[in-house]
Every structure is written in C-alpha cells, then in structure tokens.
Amino acid sequence: MEKHVSVKMINRFDTCSSWFHHLTNKEMSVKRLYRTDACGNRFCPICTWKTAKKNAIKISILMEAVKEIEGKEFLFLTLTAPSVSGEELCDEIDQFNKAVNRLFKRRNVERVVKGYIRKLEVTTDQEKYITEKLYKRKKDYYDWRGLKVGDPNPTYNTYHPHMHIIVAVNKSYFGNRDAISKSEWLEMWRDCMNDNSITQVDAKKVRATETSNSNAVLEIAKYSAKGSDLYHSEAVFDTFYMALKRRQLIVYSGMMKDYAKKFKNGELDRFKKENEDEYTHLLQSVWKGSTYDSKLRELTQEEMEMYNERAKFIEEGDEVE
Ligand SMILES: [Zn+2]
Known part of the structure; x- marks a missing residue:
C-alpha cells in the first residue's frame, strides 16, 4: 500500500480495528459492535x-x-x-x-x-x-x-x-x-x-x-x-x-x-429486522499483537437507555453511534 497512499492513511490502515467496543450482556450471549477504529480503506481486508x-x-x-x-x-x-x-x-x-x-x-x-x-x-x-x-x-x-x-x-x-x-x-x-x-x-x-x-x-x-x-x-x-x-x-x-x-x-x-x-x-x-437484544455491558477489546485483550464492564443506567434505544434498528455490523 505504501506507494499508493499517504503516510497518514498507512498508519490508519496498519492499526485498523486495533480496538473494539461491543455492547453485550453479562453472559456475553449477545454482541453488537459499538465503536472501533476502522480505517475505511476499500483495499483493507x-x-x-x-x-x-x-x-x-x-x-x-x-x-x-x-x-x-x-x-x-x-x-x-x-x-x-x-x-x-x-x-x-x-x-x-x-x-x-x-x-x-x-x-x-x-x-x-x-x-x-x-x-x-x-x-x-x-x-x-x-x-x-x-x-x-x-x-x-x-x-x-x-x-x-x-x-x-x-x-x-x-x-x-x-x-x-x-x-x-x-x-x-x-x-x-x-x-x-x-x-x-x-x-x-x-x-x-x-x-x-x-x-x-x-x-x-x-x-x-x-x-x-x-x-x-x-x-x-x-x-x-x-x-x-x-x-x-x-x-x-x-x-x-x-x-x-x-x-x-x-x-x-x-x-x-x-x-x-x-x-x-x-x-x-x-x-x-x-x-429492517428489529433488534430485540438487551445490552447491559460494554466489552472493550484491544489488540495485543496476537490476540485481543478484553475487559467487561457494566453500563450505567443512562448509557443503557441510550444505547439500547439506538441499537433497536441498527443492522448487524453497523456501529452504534
Ligand atoms: Zn480497515
């Protein structure tokens, strides 16, 4: 990629998806992407x-x-x-x-x-x-x-x-x-x-x-x-x-x-398929070279209301913003 794009883009490409935040529950039986640092490049796998x-x-x-x-x-x-x-x-x-x-x-x-x-x-x-x-x-x-x-x-x-x-x-x-x-x-x-x-x-x-x-x-x-x-x-x-x-x-x-x-x-x-999953937790994962290091924390009441409302009509793979 190096010869085709700027240094800035190379850095973003290099660190694409180095961390994820997923909405989930205590058992982690449901999972929805909430935020990540995707590079958005059309040649990124x-x-x-x-x-x-x-x-x-x-x-x-x-x-x-x-x-x-x-x-x-x-x-x-x-x-x-x-x-x-x-x-x-x-x-x-x-x-x-x-x-x-x-x-x-x-x-x-x-x-x-x-x-x-x-x-x-x-x-x-x-x-x-x-x-x-x-x-x-x-x-x-x-x-x-x-x-x-x-x-x-x-x-x-x-x-x-x-x-x-x-x-x-x-x-x-x-x-x-x-x-x-x-x-x-x-x-x-x-x-x-x-x-x-x-x-x-x-x-x-x-x-x-x-x-x-x-x-x-x-x-x-x-x-x-x-x-x-x-x-x-x-x-x-x-x-x-x-x-x-x-x-x-x-x-x-x-x-x-x-x-x-x-x-x-x-x-x-x-x-669109209505999403009926209930999210109570946030899973934060960071890439550590060979695997993701993950931390689970409970959402505050305020976060829970906000994210669950937004996630209702969000499609799988979409980020909840
Ligand atoms: Zn990417």
Missing part, C-alpha cells in the same frame, strides 16, 4: 468484509421493498468479456462500463428494465501451469486447445472483468413475449462490446424464496476483487489498485436508485 456485509443487508431490503411495494421481480444477469493483461485492464473496464450503458439503453431492454443494481468484479488467473482444479473448471476450453494438466497455462497473469446485475422487472416479464432470452442477451452484449468472441452471459430469475441472502445478493455485495486475488503479490495488488481506485463499484439505477435513496432516508426502516 477487514473493512471490505464489513462493507460487504452491510451492502448485503441493504440490497436485500431494497429488493424486498421493491417487490412488496412495486410488485416487481428480479432477474440476475452476469456479463463477461475475454481476459486481458494487467496493462489493458483499466481500458477494458472503461469499455465494459460504456458497453453496459449501451446495453441498457437498447429499446427492448429499456422497455422491460425498471431499475438495476450492478457491480463490477475482476478476477485474475495466477497459475503458471494448468492444475487439476483449473482443468476441471475449464475442461472444455483446455480440451478445445489440446491442453492437459501440467501444461503452461495460456491465461496465466491475465485479468477477467465481469459484471453481476440484479434487474428489476415486472412480474409479468417472466413467460412474457417481451422477455429476453439468454441467447438474446448474449447477442446484444456481443454487439455492445463489439466482440463476437464472447461466449458467456448468464440470465436467470431470482427465486422468490431467495431475495435475502441469495447468491445474487452476495455476488453484488461482495468486494470487486477477492482477497486471494488481491493480495496474491505486489504486482497483482498494484494492478488491482490502479484499475479499481476511485471507481464507483456498485451502481444503482432507475427504481433501485430511488429505493436506495429511500433506504438512506430511513423510509424503509420497517423492512
């Missing part, structure tokens, strides 16, 4: 994990609200493009974003899409040679190229941008003649990307039982690069850093954007 958790809750609530209030259903769309080198990644992401905008401006798409939440994700392939695991995952591709386990990996050190999109559509979309088939999505996507070599596009309905904690929600909520990729090596980290910094990674549009505003204004609080 602790902070990205916390943000992903918060996003997952937010997106679930947006979907639930849009479903109940607007009577919409959801489509989960995944758009991919061929792998590129680290040097090409930034431009490729720009192209990708432009192509997505073009796709959603198409008349037959605009007609059915009421709003969406999209998230860019980038993975990297850092295997020099084809492993058993890689072979199993991309068997068709390797077979097509006549490659076997142990051969040099043709996509070694490449980056693979793709996009996950939760699309709000009318209930009547599914099974309707306006519905867009997977092959139609693929054809339009190839057109927008101006690349006929693209082979993978996925489009499926988000099932009613799945709106919260579904695969779709988790895919959108998680960070744009997974830890095993991001922290693979300094060169790989630099590539991700340059490609992802200052980018808006989750984009809300149309009805989903309107509902994200309502969420922020507290208009969707009734969709």
Whole structure:
C-alpha cells in the first residue's frame, strides 16, 4: 500500500480495528459492535468484509421493498468479456462500463428494465501451469486447445472483468413475449462490446424464496476483487489498485436508485429486522499483537437507555453511534 497512499492513511490502515467496543450482556450471549477504529480503506481486508456485509443487508431490503411495494421481480444477469493483461485492464473496464450503458439503453431492454443494481468484479488467473482444479473448471476450453494438466497455462497473469446485475422487472416479464432470452442477451452484449468472441452471459430469475441472502445478493455485495486475488503479490495488488481506485463499484439505477435513496432516508426502516437484544455491558477489546485483550464492564443506567434505544434498528455490523 505504501506507494499508493499517504503516510497518514498507512498508519490508519496498519492499526485498523486495533480496538473494539461491543455492547453485550453479562453472559456475553449477545454482541453488537459499538465503536472501533476502522480505517475505511476499500483495499483493507477487514473493512471490505464489513462493507460487504452491510451492502448485503441493504440490497436485500431494497429488493424486498421493491417487490412488496412495486410488485416487481428480479432477474440476475452476469456479463463477461475475454481476459486481458494487467496493462489493458483499466481500458477494458472503461469499455465494459460504456458497453453496459449501451446495453441498457437498447429499446427492448429499456422497455422491460425498471431499475438495476450492478457491480463490477475482476478476477485474475495466477497459475503458471494448468492444475487439476483449473482443468476441471475449464475442461472444455483446455480440451478445445489440446491442453492437459501440467501444461503452461495460456491465461496465466491475465485479468477477467465481469459484471453481476440484479434487474428489476415486472412480474409479468417472466413467460412474457417481451422477455429476453439468454441467447438474446448474449447477442446484444456481443454487439455492445463489439466482440463476437464472447461466449458467456448468464440470465436467470431470482427465486422468490431467495431475495435475502441469495447468491445474487452476495455476488453484488461482495468486494470487486477477492482477497486471494488481491493480495496474491505486489504486482497483482498494484494492478488491482490502479484499475479499481476511485471507481464507483456498485451502481444503482432507475427504481433501485430511488429505493436506495429511500433506504438512506430511513423510509424503509420497517423492512429492517428489529433488534430485540438487551445490552447491559460494554466489552472493550484491544489488540495485543496476537490476540485481543478484553475487559467487561457494566453500563450505567443512562448509557443503557441510550444505547439500547439506538441499537433497536441498527443492522448487524453497523456501529452504534
Ligand atoms: Zn480497515
């Protein structure tokens, strides 16, 4: 990180979550984060994990609200493009974003899409040679190229941008003649990307039982690069850093954007799970190099009233301020 950010940021990054205050009870059977010194950097493993958790809750609530209030259903769309080198990644992401905008401006798409939440994700392939695991995952591709386990990996050190999109559509979309088939999505996507070599596009309905904690929600909520990729090596980290910094990674549009505003204004609080836990104690933990040193103390009557009132509508992972 050192070469990318200020000394001040490095210090905050270094000491991220060095202490925690949790609201709890005597038995410590319930626990809620009250305060910590999180650095908030989007490349910090602790902070990205916390943000992903918060996003997952937010997106679930947006979907639930849009479903109940607007009577919409959801489509989960995944758009991919061929792998590129680290040097090409930034431009490729720009192209990708432009192509997505073009796709959603198409008349037959605009007609059915009421709003969406999209998230860019980038993975990297850092295997020099084809492993058993890689072979199993991309068997068709390797077979097509006549490659076997142990051969040099043709996509070694490449980056693979793709996009996950939760699309709000009318209930009547599914099974309707306006519905867009997977092959139609693929054809339009190839057109927008101006690349006929693209082979993978996925489009499926988000099932009613799945709106919260579904695969779709988790895919959108998680960070744009997974830890095993991001922290693979300094060169790989630099590539991700340059490609992802200052980018808006989750984009809300149309009805989903309107509902994200309502969420922020507290208009969707009734969709939040009410927290019924009772907090009587404060657990103070300080990082001591290999473990946290913790102290438990009782809350004063005044603190108890204040924090329990505030914690009522606070989501797991949120800080009570
Ligand atoms: Zn952090």
